[in-house]
Amino acid sequence: MRAVAAGDTNAFRDIAVALDPRLARFFAQLGVPDSERDDLFQETCLRLYRAADAYDPSRAFLPWALTVARRVMLNWHRARKPTVELERAGAVPAEQPSPGAGAEADIWVFARARLSGAQYELLWLRYGEDLGPAEIATVTGRNAVHVRVLLHRARAHLAMVLERAGEGRFLKRGET
Amino acid sequence: MDTLEAKLRQAAPPLIRTDPARVTRACERLAALPATPVRHTPHMFAKPLLRIAAGLVLFGSATVLLRTGRESLPSALPPIASLPSADDIKALVDIQPLTRALDCESDNLISDLTALTGVLNDRSLAILF
Numbered sequence: 098m099r100a101v102a103a104g105d106t107n108a109f110r111d112i113a114v115a116l117d118p119r120l121a122r123f124f125a126q127l128g129v130p131d132s133e134r135d136d137l138f139q140e141t142c143l144r145l146y147r148a149a150d151a152y153d154p155s156r157a158f159l160p161w162a163l164t165v166a167r168r169v170m171l172n173w174h175r176a177r178k179p180t181v182e183l184e185r186a187g188a189v190p191a192e193q194p195s196p197g198a199g200a201e202a203d204i205w206v207f208a209r210a211r212l213s214g215a216q217y218e219l220l221w222l223r224y225g226e227d228l229g230p231a232e233i234a235t236v237t238g239r240n241a242v243h244v245r246v247l248l249h250r251a252r253a254h255l256a257m258v259l260e261r262a263g264e265g266r267f268l269k270r271g272e273t
Numbered sequence: 274m275d276t277l278e279a280k281l282r283q284a285a286p287p288l289i290r291t292d293p294a295r296v297t298r299a300c301e302r303l304a305a306l307p308a309t310p311v312r313h314t315p316h317m318f319a320k321p322l323l324r325i326a327a328g329l330v331l332f333g334s335a336t337v338l339l340r341t342g343r344e345s346l347p348s349a350l351p352p353i354a355s356l357p358s359a360d361d362i363k364a365l366v367d368i369q370p371l372t373r374a375l376d377c378e379s380d381n382l383i384s385d386l387t388a389l390t391g392v393l394n395d396r397s398l399a400i401l402f
Contacts, residue, residue: 106304110300113300117292117296118288118289118290119288122286122288125286135295135298138295139302143299146303204281205281205284205286220281224278224281224282225281225285250385252277253384255277256277
Protein backbone atom coordinates (compact mmCIF):
# COMPACT_ATOMS: atom_id res chain seq x y z
CA MET A 98 0.00 0.00 0.00
CA ARG A 99 2.96 2.31 0.53
CA ALA A 100 3.91 1.83 -3.10
CA VAL A 101 0.33 2.49 -4.12
CA ALA A 102 0.29 5.66 -2.03
CA ALA A 103 3.37 6.77 -3.93
CA GLY A 104 1.40 6.42 -7.16
CA ASP A 105 2.46 2.95 -8.30
CA THR A 106 -0.63 1.55 -10.05
CA ASN A 107 1.18 -1.70 -10.85
CA ALA A 108 1.52 -2.40 -7.13
CA PHE A 109 -2.23 -2.13 -6.81
CA ARG A 110 -2.72 -4.98 -9.30
CA ASP A 111 -1.58 -7.53 -6.71
CA ILE A 112 -4.08 -6.07 -4.26
CA ALA A 113 -6.85 -6.16 -6.84
CA VAL A 114 -6.07 -9.78 -7.70
CA ALA A 115 -6.35 -10.77 -4.04
CA LEU A 116 -9.47 -8.67 -3.46
CA ASP A 117 -11.44 -9.75 -6.52
CA PRO A 118 -12.71 -13.12 -5.18
CA ARG A 119 -13.50 -11.68 -1.73
CA LEU A 120 -15.40 -8.69 -3.08
CA ALA A 121 -17.20 -10.75 -5.73
CA ARG A 122 -18.50 -13.08 -3.03
CA PHE A 123 -19.29 -10.18 -0.69
CA PHE A 124 -21.32 -8.36 -3.33
CA ALA A 125 -23.05 -11.58 -4.40
CA GLN A 126 -24.09 -12.40 -0.86
CA LEU A 127 -25.52 -8.93 -0.29
CA GLY A 128 -27.74 -8.87 -3.34
CA VAL A 129 -25.66 -7.27 -6.07
CA PRO A 130 -26.43 -8.92 -9.42
CA ASP A 131 -23.60 -10.24 -11.53
CA SER A 132 -24.04 -7.51 -14.12
CA GLU A 133 -23.32 -4.80 -11.53
CA ARG A 134 -20.41 -6.38 -9.67
CA ASP A 135 -17.87 -5.24 -12.23
CA ASP A 136 -18.77 -1.58 -11.72
CA LEU A 137 -18.84 -1.90 -7.95
CA PHE A 138 -15.47 -3.65 -7.95
CA GLN A 139 -13.96 -0.89 -10.07
CA GLU A 140 -15.45 1.80 -7.87
CA THR A 141 -14.14 0.08 -4.75
CA CYS A 142 -10.66 -0.24 -6.25
CA LEU A 143 -10.75 3.41 -7.23
CA ARG A 144 -11.62 4.50 -3.72
CA LEU A 145 -9.03 2.24 -2.15
CA TYR A 146 -6.40 3.55 -4.53
CA ARG A 147 -7.25 7.16 -3.78
CA ALA A 148 -7.26 6.52 -0.03
CA ALA A 149 -4.03 4.51 -0.04
CA ASP A 150 -2.14 7.17 1.89
CA ALA A 151 -4.81 7.09 4.61
CA TYR A 152 -4.41 3.34 5.19
CA ASP A 153 -2.82 2.42 8.51
CA PRO A 154 -0.52 -0.59 7.95
CA SER A 155 -0.82 -1.59 11.61
CA ARG A 156 -4.50 -2.45 11.07
CA ALA A 157 -5.92 -5.37 9.10
CA PHE A 158 -6.47 -4.65 5.44
CA LEU A 159 -9.59 -6.72 4.79
CA PRO A 160 -11.93 -4.88 7.20
CA TRP A 161 -10.80 -1.58 5.72
CA ALA A 162 -11.39 -2.82 2.18
CA LEU A 163 -14.79 -4.24 3.12
CA THR A 164 -15.72 -0.92 4.74
CA VAL A 165 -15.09 0.84 1.44
CA ALA A 166 -16.85 -1.91 -0.53
CA ARG A 167 -19.84 -1.74 1.78
CA ARG A 168 -20.20 2.00 1.26
CA VAL A 169 -20.02 1.54 -2.49
CA MET A 170 -22.67 -1.16 -2.27
CA LEU A 171 -24.95 0.99 -0.09
CA ASN A 172 -24.67 3.84 -2.59
CA TRP A 173 -25.66 1.40 -5.29
CA HIS A 174 -28.64 0.23 -3.23
CA ARG A 175 -29.75 3.81 -2.61
CA ALA A 176 -29.48 4.65 -6.28
CA ARG A 177 -31.77 1.75 -7.10
CA LYS A 178 -34.26 2.28 -4.27
CA PRO A 179 -33.77 5.72 -2.69
CA THR A 180 -36.57 5.23 -0.17
CA VAL A 181 -35.46 1.89 1.23
CA GLU A 182 -32.34 1.67 3.40
CA LEU A 183 -30.58 -1.65 3.71
CA GLU A 184 -31.47 -1.77 7.40
CA ARG A 185 -35.17 -1.48 6.57
CA ALA A 186 -35.13 -3.79 3.57
CA GLY A 187 -37.38 -6.78 4.14
CA ALA A 188 -34.77 -9.09 2.72
CA VAL A 189 -31.63 -8.92 0.64
CA PRO A 190 -32.63 -9.46 -2.99
CA ALA A 191 -31.31 -12.72 -4.34
CA GLU A 192 -30.67 -13.51 -7.95
CA GLN A 193 -32.69 -16.70 -7.63
CA PRO A 194 -34.96 -16.23 -4.63
CA SER A 195 -36.20 -19.51 -3.31
CA PRO A 196 -38.16 -18.87 -0.14
CA GLY A 197 -39.41 -22.40 -0.27
CA ALA A 198 -35.92 -23.89 -0.16
CA GLY A 199 -35.21 -25.74 3.02
CA ALA A 200 -32.24 -24.89 5.16
CA GLU A 201 -30.66 -28.21 4.30
CA ALA A 202 -30.21 -27.06 0.69
CA ASP A 203 -28.47 -23.83 1.60
CA ILE A 204 -28.85 -22.23 4.98
CA TRP A 205 -27.58 -18.92 3.61
CA VAL A 206 -30.26 -18.83 0.92
CA PHE A 207 -32.80 -19.72 3.59
CA ALA A 208 -31.52 -16.94 5.85
CA ARG A 209 -31.42 -14.40 3.04
CA ALA A 210 -35.09 -14.97 2.29
CA ARG A 211 -36.17 -14.61 5.91
CA LEU A 212 -33.92 -12.16 7.70
CA SER A 213 -33.71 -8.40 7.35
CA GLY A 214 -30.91 -6.97 5.24
CA ALA A 215 -29.01 -5.72 8.28
CA GLN A 216 -29.29 -9.05 10.12
CA TYR A 217 -28.16 -11.04 7.09
CA GLU A 218 -25.24 -8.70 6.52
CA LEU A 219 -24.02 -9.08 10.10
CA LEU A 220 -24.28 -12.87 9.97
CA TRP A 221 -22.41 -12.93 6.68
CA LEU A 222 -19.63 -10.71 7.96
CA ARG A 223 -19.27 -12.93 11.05
CA TYR A 224 -19.62 -16.44 9.63
CA GLY A 225 -18.96 -15.88 5.93
CA GLU A 226 -16.13 -13.39 6.00
CA ASP A 227 -14.99 -14.64 9.45
CA LEU A 228 -14.60 -11.17 10.91
CA GLY A 229 -14.62 -10.58 14.65
CA PRO A 230 -17.12 -8.25 16.32
CA ALA A 231 -14.56 -5.44 16.54
CA GLU A 232 -13.81 -5.72 12.83
CA ILE A 233 -17.51 -5.86 11.98
CA ALA A 234 -17.95 -2.73 14.06
CA THR A 235 -15.34 -1.00 11.90
CA VAL A 236 -17.00 -2.14 8.69
CA THR A 237 -20.52 -1.18 9.70
CA GLY A 238 -19.76 1.97 11.66
CA ARG A 239 -21.05 0.66 14.99
CA ASN A 240 -19.35 -0.13 18.27
CA ALA A 241 -18.34 -3.67 19.18
CA VAL A 242 -20.87 -4.06 21.98
CA HIS A 243 -23.71 -3.08 19.67
CA VAL A 244 -22.46 -5.57 17.06
CA ARG A 245 -22.44 -8.38 19.63
CA VAL A 246 -26.00 -7.57 20.66
CA LEU A 247 -27.19 -7.41 17.05
CA LEU A 248 -25.43 -10.68 16.21
CA HIS A 249 -27.10 -12.36 19.15
CA ARG A 250 -30.48 -11.11 17.97
CA ALA A 251 -29.82 -12.14 14.39
CA ARG A 252 -28.85 -15.67 15.47
CA ALA A 253 -31.90 -15.87 17.73
CA HIS A 254 -34.16 -14.73 14.92
CA LEU A 255 -32.65 -17.22 12.50
CA ALA A 256 -33.00 -20.00 15.07
CA MET A 257 -36.65 -19.06 15.53
CA VAL A 258 -37.46 -19.16 11.82
CA LEU A 259 -35.57 -22.43 11.48
CA GLU A 260 -37.62 -23.90 14.31
CA ARG A 261 -40.84 -22.71 12.72
CA ALA A 262 -39.85 -24.12 9.35
CA GLY A 263 -39.25 -27.48 10.95
CA GLU A 264 -35.48 -27.25 10.55
CA GLY A 265 -34.80 -27.64 14.25
CA ARG A 266 -32.04 -30.19 13.64
CA PHE A 267 -29.70 -27.25 13.06
CA LEU A 268 -30.23 -26.17 16.62
CA LYS A 269 -28.73 -27.81 19.62
CA ARG A 270 -31.06 -28.74 22.46
CA GLY A 271 -32.20 -25.72 24.44
CA GLU A 272 -30.97 -23.17 21.89
CA THR A 273 -33.42 -20.37 21.24
CA MET B 274 -19.15 -24.88 19.00
CA ASP B 275 -22.70 -23.72 18.59
CA THR B 276 -24.50 -25.91 16.02
CA LEU B 277 -26.07 -23.05 14.12
CA GLU B 278 -22.82 -21.12 14.01
CA ALA B 279 -20.95 -24.19 12.79
CA LYS B 280 -23.52 -24.78 10.09
CA LEU B 281 -23.31 -21.19 8.91
CA ARG B 282 -19.52 -21.38 8.69
CA GLN B 283 -19.55 -24.70 6.87
CA ALA B 284 -22.19 -23.59 4.40
CA ALA B 285 -20.46 -20.32 3.45
CA PRO B 286 -19.94 -20.33 -0.33
CA PRO B 287 -16.29 -20.78 -1.31
CA LEU B 288 -14.31 -18.03 -2.94
CA ILE B 289 -14.48 -17.98 -6.72
CA ARG B 290 -11.43 -17.70 -8.89
CA THR B 291 -10.04 -14.29 -9.66
CA ASP B 292 -11.43 -12.78 -12.84
CA PRO B 293 -8.33 -11.48 -14.68
CA ALA B 294 -10.40 -9.39 -17.08
CA ARG B 295 -12.17 -7.62 -14.24
CA VAL B 296 -8.89 -6.90 -12.48
CA THR B 297 -7.39 -5.60 -15.73
CA ARG B 298 -10.32 -3.28 -16.33
CA ALA B 299 -10.05 -1.91 -12.81
CA CYS B 300 -6.29 -1.35 -13.13
CA GLU B 301 -6.74 0.33 -16.51
CA ARG B 302 -9.19 2.72 -14.96
CA LEU B 303 -6.70 3.55 -12.23
CA ALA B 304 -3.93 4.06 -14.77
CA ALA B 305 -6.12 6.54 -16.60
CA LEU B 306 -6.43 8.72 -13.53
CA PRO B 307 -4.55 12.03 -13.62
CA ALA B 308 -1.38 12.02 -11.55
CA THR B 309 -2.04 13.34 -8.07
CA PRO B 310 0.43 15.86 -6.64
CA VAL B 311 2.82 14.60 -4.03
CA ARG B 312 1.60 15.49 -0.59
CA HIS B 313 4.09 17.44 1.44
CA THR B 314 4.71 16.38 4.99
CA PRO B 315 3.21 19.05 7.24
CA HIS B 316 5.44 20.95 9.65
CA MET B 317 5.65 19.31 13.07
CA PHE B 318 4.07 22.33 14.77
CA ALA B 319 1.33 22.76 12.17
CA LYS B 320 -1.28 20.69 13.99
CA PRO B 321 -0.74 22.21 17.45
CA LEU B 322 -0.79 25.72 15.98
CA LEU B 323 -3.96 24.96 14.06
CA ARG B 324 -5.58 23.64 17.21
CA ILE B 325 -4.63 26.77 19.15
CA ALA B 326 -5.98 28.95 16.35
CA ALA B 327 -9.22 26.95 16.23
CA GLY B 328 -9.56 27.29 20.01
CA LEU B 329 -9.08 31.06 19.84
CA VAL B 330 -11.64 31.37 17.06
CA LEU B 331 -14.10 29.31 19.08
CA PHE B 332 -13.50 31.37 22.19
CA GLY B 333 -13.83 34.60 20.26
CA SER B 334 -17.04 33.62 18.55
CA ALA B 335 -18.53 32.43 21.83
CA THR B 336 -17.64 35.76 23.45
CA VAL B 337 -19.22 37.70 20.59
CA LEU B 338 -22.36 35.59 20.75
CA LEU B 339 -22.71 36.08 24.49
CA ARG B 340 -22.30 39.84 24.22
CA THR B 341 -24.71 40.26 21.34
CA GLY B 342 -27.10 37.87 22.99
CA ARG B 343 -27.20 39.93 26.18
CA GLU B 344 -27.66 43.17 24.24
CA SER B 345 -30.42 41.98 22.00
CA LEU B 346 -32.23 39.71 24.44
CA PRO B 347 -34.80 42.12 25.95
CA SER B 348 -36.15 43.19 22.58
CA ALA B 349 -35.83 39.79 20.92
CA LEU B 350 -38.37 38.01 23.10
CA PRO B 351 -41.63 37.60 21.23
CA PRO B 352 -44.91 37.95 23.03
CA ILE B 353 -45.88 34.79 24.88
CA ALA B 354 -49.02 34.34 22.83
CA SER B 355 -47.09 34.05 19.57
CA LEU B 356 -44.87 31.21 20.71
CA PRO B 357 -45.75 27.83 19.16
CA SER B 358 -47.73 25.64 21.48
CA ALA B 359 -46.87 22.10 22.32
CA ASP B 360 -49.75 20.91 20.10
CA ASP B 361 -48.29 22.73 17.10
CA ILE B 362 -44.89 21.16 17.69
CA LYS B 363 -46.46 17.75 18.16
CA ALA B 364 -48.26 18.14 14.85
CA LEU B 365 -44.98 18.87 13.12
CA VAL B 366 -43.17 15.84 14.52
CA ASP B 367 -44.39 12.50 13.31
CA ILE B 368 -44.06 10.35 16.41
CA GLN B 369 -45.54 7.19 14.91
CA PRO B 370 -42.27 5.75 13.53
CA LEU B 371 -40.47 6.74 16.72
CA THR B 372 -43.08 4.99 18.87
CA ARG B 373 -42.90 1.84 16.75
CA ALA B 374 -39.10 1.83 16.86
CA LEU B 375 -39.12 2.25 20.63
CA ASP B 376 -41.68 -0.53 21.03
CA CYS B 377 -39.57 -2.83 18.88
CA GLU B 378 -36.42 -2.01 20.80
CA SER B 379 -38.25 -2.53 24.07
CA ASP B 380 -39.35 -6.00 22.95
CA ASN B 381 -35.79 -6.81 21.90
CA LEU B 382 -34.39 -5.72 25.25
CA ILE B 383 -36.97 -7.80 27.12
CA SER B 384 -36.03 -10.80 25.01
CA ASP B 385 -32.33 -10.22 25.69
CA LEU B 386 -32.91 -9.88 29.43
CA THR B 387 -34.99 -13.05 29.45
CA ALA B 388 -32.25 -14.97 27.66
CA LEU B 389 -29.57 -13.55 29.95
CA THR B 390 -31.59 -14.38 33.07
CA GLY B 391 -32.02 -17.93 31.86
CA VAL B 392 -28.30 -18.34 31.32
CA LEU B 393 -27.50 -16.85 34.73
CA ASN B 394 -29.97 -19.18 36.40
CA ASP B 395 -28.47 -22.21 34.66
CA ARG B 396 -24.96 -21.21 35.66
CA SER B 397 -26.00 -20.51 39.26
CA LEU B 398 -27.69 -23.88 39.57
CA ALA B 399 -24.62 -25.57 38.09
CA ILE B 400 -22.43 -23.93 40.72
CA LEU B 401 -24.76 -24.73 43.61
CA PHE B 402 -25.47 -28.33 42.67
